[in-house]
Amino acid sequence: MQYISTRGGMPPKSFSEILLSGLSPDGGLAMPAAYPKITAAQLEVWRSLSYPALAFEILSRFIDDIPADDLRNLINQTYTAEAFGNADITPLKTLEPGLHILGLSNGPTLAFKDIAMQLLGNLFQYQLDKTGDELNILGATSGDTGSSAEYAMRGKHGIRVFMLSPQGKMSRFQTAQMFSLQDKNIFNIAIRGVFDDCQDIVKAVSNDHAFKQAHRIGTVNSINWARIVAQVVYYFKGYFAATKNNDEQVSFAVPSGNFGNICAGHVARMMGLPIKHLILATNENDVLDEFFRTGVYRPRTTTETQHTSSPSMDISKASNFERFIFDLTGRNAEQVAELWSAVDKGNAFDLSTTPLFAAIKDYGFVSGNSNHAARIATIRDIYQRYHVLIDTHTADGLKVGQAHQESGVPLICLETALPAKFSESIAEAVGREPERPAGFENLENLPQRYVVKDVDAQAIKDYIEEQCKLSA
Numbered sequence: 001m002q003y004i005s006t007r008g009g010m011p012p013k014s015f016s017e018i019l020l021s022g023l024s025p026d027g028g029l030a031m032p033a034a035y036p037k038i039t040a041a042q043l044e045v046w047r048s049l050s051y052p053a054l055a056f057e058i059l060s061r062f063i064d065d066i067p068a069d070d071l072r073n074l075i076n077q078t079y080t081a082e083a084f085g086n087a088d089i090t091p092l093k094t095l096e097p098g099l100h101i102l103g104l105s106n107g108p109t110l111a112f113k114d115i116a117m118q119l120l121g122n123l124f125q126y127q128l129d130k131t132g133d134e135l136n137i138l139g140a141t142s143g144d145t146g147s148s149a150e151y152a153m154r155g156k157h158g159i160r161v162f163m164l165s166p167q168g169k170m171s172r173f174q175t176a177q178m179f180s181l182q183d184k185n186i187f188n189i190a191i192r193g194v195f196d197d198c199q200d201i202v203k204a205v206s207n208d209h210a211f212k213q214a215h216r217i218g219t220v221n222s223i224n225w226a227r228i229v230a231q232v233v234y235y236f237k238g239y240f241a242a243t244k245n246n247d248e249q250v251s252f253a254v255p256s257g258n259f260g261n262i263c264a265g266h267v268a269r270m271m272g273l274p275i276k277h278l279i280l281a282t283n284e285n286d287v288l289d290e291f292f293r294t295g296v297y298r299p300r301t302t303t304e305t306q307h308t309s310s311p312s313m314d315i316s317k318a319s320n321f322e323r324f325i326f327d328l329t330g331r332n333a334e335q336v337a338e339l340w341s342a343v344d345k346g347n348a349f350d351l352s353t354t355p356l357f358a359a360i361k362d363y364g365f366v367s368g369n370s371n372h373a374a375r376i377a378t379i380r381d382i383y384q385r386y387h388v389l390i391d392t393h394t395a396d397g398l399k400v401g402q403a404h405q406e407s408g409v410p411l412i413c414l415e416t417a418l419p420a421k422f423s424e425s426i427a428e429a430v431g432r433e434p435e436r437p438a439g440f441e442n443l444e445n446l447p448q449r450y451v452v453k454d455v456d457a458q459a460i461k462d463y464i465e466e467q468c469k470l471s472a
């Protein structure tokens with residue numbers, strides 16, 4: 001399998017060549033040159049596979065430059081009952097016939113990002129062991145991504161994680177989850193500023209190409225292709241769990257932010273999984289819902305971006321969305337480059353008057369948005385009717401999913417985090433705090449390990465340099 005760029009400016013590369021990189025050199029995103037198509041006979045065999053065996057079948061179609069036995073070992077090491085609390089890895093919970101929740105949040109940080117990130121940690125380690133290189137992961141987080149990356153990379157030799165977060169702006173739970181890690185290769189840096197300051201520092205450091213090269217700076221942000229492809233697996237797993245045979249179609253409802261999760265659903269559908277609708281749910285930050293309803297993609301400014309009670313979906317633009325537009329244009333890299341020359345300047349594009357807008361339905365996408373009142377009402381309603389507690393992001397997915405539900409088509413709502421992470425909103429909805437999974441009871445009281453820094457890219461560079469020397 002070769003990988004190409006959505007903007008056409010990258011010679012075809014292998015999986016291992018794109019594994020550690022973020023953007024393609026031309027500013028675009030890596031995409032498989034073609035989607036592997038799954039036959040009816042293969043799908044039949046896959047139905048009875050365990051999660052790791054299914055993951056191997058799917059991933060090996062996208063990763064052909066890691067020997068099969070090595071890839072199988074990496075997958076088997078990653079998807080264990082020990083790490084995900086359950087041998088099913090992504091158990092399906094049926095609320096009533098035809099309405100299901102796919103549990104994606106039983107990994108170490110209680111959010112779906114662990115499913116991809118845990119594999120990424122093992123893939124990175126494998127790759128670095130082969131080359132003898134080091135990697136310093138630099139990231140900015142306002143919550144889930146940072147902790148998921150840290151729990152995936154902790155204790156891995158040759159890898160350090162430098163994670164910037166806005167001081168005092170994350171929930172106590174999220175802060176404790178990250179800052180309580182005592183691993184020597186994890187560096188939590190609380191910045192005296194807001195999330196955007198953290199992101200600006202990451203950009204400034206990454207734009208210093210000499211520093212970046214000298215210190216082997218890399219990222220784990222959501223545009224990483226390996227993360228997308230790891231997420232394809234649970235669409236298949238969820239489909240098999242919710243159906244009896246492969247003539248049936250299902251729809252998936254996906255709480256969306258950067259379009260990473262639902263992009264994996266799109267890939268699964270392109271491979272031939274019988275998905276009727278991919279139901280995209282946003283919160284008040286509805287840039288994606290607006291596109292799927294109107295054909296206009298209008299990235300928001302920072303000041304237009306709201307802080308909501310489903311904070312992991314608070315985005316101003318969706319970093320993986322370009323991948324879908326690449327397919328929608330019939331893989332016309334020139335057109336994508338043109339559209340994103342506007343987006344990269346903060347401008348909108350409008351497809352409403354082009355045939356592309358009508359073509360969206362051929363890809364199964366529909367959308368809707370949610371807001372605080374709707375998400376609280378949904379949490380309460382699901383709790384009262386089924387005695388099941390869901391988190392705020394999953395509630396946005398269920399709210400929008402149910403609005404698009406069709407009789408005869410099972411609806412699978414992706415659970416992207418556990419309610420324990422967002423106890424305030426849960427208490428508002430149902431009048432009590434959610435239970436915590438075993439091992440998390442005492443989280444906020446554990447000793448914390450972090451440094452505090454000003455909004456100053458040079459100070460961060462100095463810190464990285466110093467820590468690399470100390471632990472060389």
Ligand SMILES: *Cc1c(COP(=O)(O)O)cnc(C)c1O
Pocket residue numbers: 111112113144145222255256257258259260261262312313393416417
């Ligand atoms: C990251 C995240 C999302 C959004 O996923 P995308 O892949 O960015 O669309 C939704 N819910 C939770 C809990 C998340 O952590």
